[in-house]
Amino acid sequence: MQLFLFGLAVLIGGGLVSLFCSRWARLANGIGGLSAAAGSILAAIPALQVLATGQPSELYAKNWQLPFASFALQLNPISAWFAAIILSLSALAAIYGIGYMRPYAGKKSLGASWLFYNLLVATMTLVVSARNGMLFMLAWEGMALSSYFLVAFEDEKPNVREAGRVYLIASHLGVAFLLAFFVLVGAQSGSLDFDKIAQTGNFTSQQANVLFLLAIVGFGVKAGFLPLHVWLPDAHPAAPSHVSAVMSGVMIKTGIYGVVLTLSLLGHPPLWWGWLLVAIGATSGVLGVLFALAQHDLKRLLAYHSVENIGIIALGLGVGFLGISLSQPTMATLGFAGALLHVLNHAVFKGLLFLGAGAVIHSSHTASLDQLGGLMKRMPWTAVTFLVGAVAICGLPPLNGFASELLIYVGSFQEEVFSGVGGAVPALAVIGSLAAIGGLAASCFTKAFGVVFLGEPRSENARQGHDPGLLMIFPMVVLAMACLLIGLFAPQVIPYLNPALSLLTHVSQDKLTLSMASATTVLASVTLVACILLGLIGLLAAIRYWLLANRQVGTSPTWDCGFAAPTPHMQYTASSFAEPIVDFHQGILRPSVHFHPPQGLFPDDAALETHTADLFMHGFYARLFGAAGWVASKLSWIQHGRLSLYVLYIALTLLVLLVWYFGIEPAVLPGIN
Amino acid sequence: MNHVTSILSPVAALVLSPLLLGIINRTKAVCAGRCGQPLMQAYWELWKLLHKGAVTSYTTTWIFRAGPMISLAATLTAALLMPFANFDAPIHFAGDFVLFAYLLGLGRFFTVLAALDTGSAFEGMGASREVFFSTMVEPALLLSIAAIAREAIGNSILVDLTAMHHHISGPLWANAGLILIFIAVALFIVMLAECSRIPIDDPNTHLELTMIHEVMVLDHGGPDLAFILYGSAIKMWLLGTLIAGLLLPVTNWLLLDVFLSLTLLFLMAVLVGVVESVMARLRMVRVPQLLAGATTLAILALVLEYRIP
Numbered sequence: 005m006q007l008f009l010f011g012l013a014v015l016i017g018g019g020l021v022s023l024f025c026s027r028w029a030r031l032a033n034g035i036g037g038l039s040a041a042a043g044s045i046l047a048a049i050p051a052l053q054v055l056a057t058g059q060p061s062e063l064y065a066k067n068w069q070l071p072f073a074s075f076a077l078q079l080n081p082i083s084a085w086f087a088a089i090i091l092s093l094s095a096l097a098a099i100y101g102i103g104y105m106r107p108y109a110g111k112k113s114l115g116a117s118w119l120f121y122n123l124l125v126a127t128m129t130l131v132v133s134a135r136n137g138m139l140f141m142l143a144w145e146g147m148a149l150s151s152y153f154l155v156a157f158e159d160e161k162p163n164v165r166e167a168g169r170v171y172l173i174a175s176h177l178g179v180a181f182l183l184a185f186f187v188l189v190g191a192q193s194g195s196l197d198f199d200k201i202a203q204t205g206n207f208t209s210q211q212a213n214v215l216f217l218l219a220i221v222g223f224g225v226k227a228g229f230l231p232l233h234v235w236l237p238d239a240h241p242a243a244p245s246h247v248s249a250v251m252s253g254v255m256i257k258t259g260i261y262g263v264v265l266t267l268s269l270l271g272h273p274p275l276w277w278g279w280l281l282v283a284i285g286a287t288s289g290v291l292g293v294l295f296a297l298a299q300h301d302l303k304r305l306l307a308y309h310s311v312e313n314i315g316i317i318a319l320g321l322g323v324g325f326l327g328i329s330l331s332q333p334t335m336a337t338l339g340f341a342g343a344l345l346h347v348l349n350h351a352v353f354k355g356l357l358f359l360g361a362g363a364v365i366h367s368s369h370t371a372s373l374d375q376l377g378g379l380m381k382r383m384p385w386t387a388v389t390f391l392v393g394a395v396a397i398c399g400l401p402p403l404n405g406f407a408s409e410l411l412i413y414v415g416s417f418q419e420e421v422f423s424g425v426g427g428a429v430p431a432l433a434v435i436g437s438l439a440a441i442g443g444l445a446a447s448c449f450t451k452a453f454g455v456v457f458l459g460e461p462r463s464e465n466a467r468q469g470h471d472p473g474l475l476m477i478f479p480m481v482v483l484a485m486a487c488l489l490i491g492l493f494a495p496q497v498i499p500y501l502n503p504a505l506s507l508l509t510h511v512s513q514d515k516l517t518l519s520m521a522s523a524t525t526v527l528a529s530v531t532l533v534a535c536i537l538l539g540l541i542g543l544l545a546a547i548r549y550w551l552l553a554n555r556q557v558g559t560s561p562t563w564d565c566g567f568a569a570p571t572p573h574m575q576y577t578a579s580s581f582a583e584p585i586v587d588f589h590q591g592i593l594r595p596s597v598h599f600h601p602p603q604g605l606f607p608d609d610a611a612l613e614t615h616t617a618d619l620f621m622h623g624f625y626a627r628l629f630g631a632a633g634w635v636a637s638k639l640s641w642i643q644h645g646r647l648s649l650y651v652l653y654i655a656l657t658l659l660v661l662l663v664w665y666f667g668i669e670p671a672v673l674p675g676i677n
Numbered sequence: 678m679n680h681v682t683s684i685l686s687p688v689a690a691l692v693l694s695p696l697l698l699g700i701i702n703r704t705k706a707v708c709a710g711r712c713g714q715p716l717m718q719a720y721w722e723l724w725k726l727l728h729k730g731a732v733t734s735y736t737t738t739w740i741f742r743a744g745p746m747i748s749l750a751a752t753l754t755a756a757l758l759m760p761f762a763n764f765d766a767p768i769h770f771a772g773d774f775v776l777f778a779y780l781l782g783l784g785r786f787f788t789v790l791a792a793l794d795t796g797s798a799f800e801g802m803g804a805s806r807e808v809f810f811s812t813m814v815e816p817a818l819l820l821s822i823a824a825i826a827r828e829a830i831g832n833s834i835l836v837d838l839t840a841m842h843h844h845i846s847g848p849l850w851a852n853a854g855l856i857l858i859f860i861a862v863a864l865f866i867v868m869l870a871e872c873s874r875i876p877i878d879d880p881n882t883h884l885e886l887t888m889i890h891e892v893m894v895l896d897h898g899g900p901d902l903a904f905i906l907y908g909s910a911i912k913m914w915l916l917g918t919l920i921a922g923l924l925l926p927v928t929n930w931l932l933l934d935v936f937l938s939l940t941l942l943f944l945m946a947v948l949v950g951v952v953e954s955v956m957a958r959l960r961m962v963r964v965p966q967l968l969a970g971a972t973t974l975a976i977l978a979l980v981l982e983y984r985i986p
Contacts, residue, residue, distance in 0.1 A: 398782070400786060406776075438819075439818070440816045442779065450808055451808075453790065454790055454794075459796030530770075548742075555899075557730055557731050558732045559732065561734060576798060576802065582805070
């Protein structure tokens with residue numbers, strides 16, 4: 005643990021030093037980024053050791069004067085899995101951030117930004133390693149606040165300010181539910197230490213149900229379960245790209261960690277918990293990707309995909325919960341294995357995609373899909389790594405997304421075949437929604453990659469695209485390699501999950517290796533098929549080269565049906581590509597279309613603009629908060645500004661309290677009747 | 678069956694799949710009162726295309742040239758997972774049907790990217806419609822296979838295509854024949870959609886009304902077009918074999934099994950030809966309804982499986 009704490013100290017110390025140096029922008033940038041990377045790597049070493057040995061690290065506990073609190077940190081296998089992912093991605097994003105933040109050198113305080121980045125990484129690590137509820141909540145709050153300041157980095161723009169405000173309010177509404185959760189847990193079990201709660205907290209089934217619902221809402225706001233996701237599509241595009249990568253790749257996973265923690269605190273789950281998680285997963289997954297299809301801002305599209313992938317993780321968790329409820333250990337282990345592996349995979353490919361989007365924005369200064377195009381020739385490295393990320397996120401073999409989705413499929417097939425109706429209906433929901441999500445994600449990423457990188461540039465912005473410097477390319481290449489390697493070597497990665505799975509499902513490690521043996525053989529066969537696939541691609545490429553070696557090979561313009569002057573505006577745009585799907589689902593998506601048709605015999609400009617707002621934000625939350633605001637406005641007569649009446653309010657309140665305390669409960673105070 | 682004969686499943690796919698295209702075209706010709714192309718025409722087309730040069734658009738990048746290769750490689754790899762007649766698939770493991778469906782998806786992903794690479798409105802339209810229909814075909818395919826798994830497996834833990842294939846037997850048909858027919862119809866519609874036949878798409882033209890698959894490959898030529906043609910033939914063979922495996926109980930007489938499977942595949946090709954001759958392509962707004970109907974049939978088959986025995 006010493007190295008772990010030292011790593012955290014390097015993070016926080018480096019951030020403070022960077023803040024003090026903010027007058028010298030390049031120095032602050034360098035110190036901030038390097039301390040973030042170094043601190044993350046140092047703290048990740050103990051986490052990787054825990055994963056390698058399977059034994060939890062020692063408990064570091066110090067007493068704390070706050071009631072119910074103790075500064076207790078420990079890396080058990082589940083925490084180590086999450087911590088390793090958080091710290092690795094943060095290190096890579098920090099290296100990227102050094103290059104990304106350079107253009108802001110004179111204009112904004114880079115030192116402050118790096119302080120908040122390091123604080124974010126440190127608090128996220130504290131959240132997953134805390135063993136006490138009070139420490140957990142304080143770290144959670146620190147995470148929310150530091151990420152708020154990171155989101156609001158470019159606060160001269162009104163949409164960034166708005167996004168930050170929505171994010172702050174949503175975070176704190178989630179925190180309210182979590183506070184209620186911890187208060188009730190502490191009241192029932194007498195302590196907020198997680199180890200003691202697991203042993204002594206005898207929750208009745210009613211209490212456990214209420215606690216589970218509070219936890220789902222509280223952690224779901226952070227994770228991004230639909231309909232609690234409304235802060236995500238605004239906050240992730242507003243933040244700088246390396247922060248978006250960290251927020252989307254690892255910060256929302258702390259919500260998943262919270263759900264997993266709830267399972268270990270509350271004990272044996274009833275059947276409806278798994279049903280609820282499968283329902284949340286199916287709706288988040290399908291609706292998330294549908295909303296992503298309707299977006300024409302690259303980062304907003306990626307943000308909605310985070311909602312979709314959290315849905316996939318929730319599907320895996322649901323299968324796991326159902327496995328525990330139905331006493332089917334194979335189903336439980338496969339479901340949780342798929343969910344935890346998808347946590348890793350999503351961090352890798354979503355981080356890669358956001359870093360790639362950042363590179364596009366860095367050079368072309370626009371994130372609007374309909375302004376981009378033809379960037380493959382101008383930014384080849386970014387394009388290839390983005391392609392790897394896009395293939396991975398669609399869950400296509402041979403990359404890593406397929407491995408985790410396959411585990412969830414196999415887990416739900418076990419369930420479909422072997423349990424009664426109670427387990428089979430959610431299993432079929434899992435299979436159907438994973439299939440639908442796969443198809444929709446493929447359509448969305450062909451749109452994103454095709455419109456941004458292929459074809460001809462649609463604007464002057466796009467013609468200026470160029471590959472960024474080495475500092476920004478290196479993390480993208482590392483993440484792309486990780487996508488391929490995790491996909492091919494998935495059977496070697498899975499055994500590192502065994503200690504975490506054993507903790508979650510309460511199955512001993514020996515019995516667990518039997519259940520996981522089926523998963524490992526499946527993934528080994530997938531690796532074999534993937535190698536055959538790659539070999540066949542190479543073989544066909546060789547055949548094609550040999551066939552065309554002595555033949556006439558030429559270039560010409562694209563077939564344009566004889567039209568004399570084709571322009572880039574004749575290509576399909578992102579909106580037109582997605583139009584059939586958006587139109588088919590317009591009941592859910594409700595796109596607003598502004599159409600100015602060509603008029604007259606010699607028409608001049610015509611225009612078409614479509615915009616899809618978030619249904620839940622505008623249909624539900626806006627109306628809810630509007631109603632709350634209306635009620636509050638009816639009470640605004642209290643706030644008149646007269647100091648004398650304010651003093652009267654204080655006096656009246658004091659009088660009421662005195663009457664209540666002495667008059668209604670006379671027996672409380674000794675010697676007074 | 679042992680590993681040596683399992684190589685015959687992909688070999689049959691590689692050698693005999695262009696014959697299916699010939700049978701379809703000959704059926705359409707007979708229905709239209711024409712002589713029609715020779716049965717082996719698809720083989721001659723592949724031969725001709727492999728001997729040509731290539732012209733590519735200068736808008737395109739390496740993705741345009743890689744698209745047909747990756748798509749054919751994915752289809753060939755999928756051929757390794759599909760059993761034929763009484764032979765096992767060379768590679769089979771629990772969950773291999775998911776890999777099968779996603780390999781076809783990988784091929785489609787790169788075909789669509791190659792289409793978008795040309796920067797043309799034609800290919801863009803084809804790509805846009807293709808991804809739309811595929812969002813509805815994937816659930817139908819996977820739910821149909823889930824239905825077969827539920828019906829055919831029983832107590833074994835093996836949920837792979839080869840095991841499902843071997844479990845289809847006469848008593849199963851007597852017990853659950855209606856369910857298997859529902860699944861077969863759903864898979865037939867999936868096959869029509871994946872292989873771009875009428876009523877979803879018209880493989881003969883690429884005019885605006887039918888700009889789906891044919892127009893996505895408009896700018897390809899020479900060996901690339903040969904790869905695409907061969908890949909689509911193999912895809913039709915694989916999906917046809919899936920349906921044939923569902924409908925035919927496996928006897929243990931080798932020649933009878935091979936004969937019956939081949940006959941059923943050729944009959945299915947004739948059926949596709951007849952469907953193409955008697956129907957026009959559906960209006961674009963009706964196609965999603967047809968595909969949703971296929972998904973509904975699969976879900977109905979699943980619901981019927983939970984009947985009280």
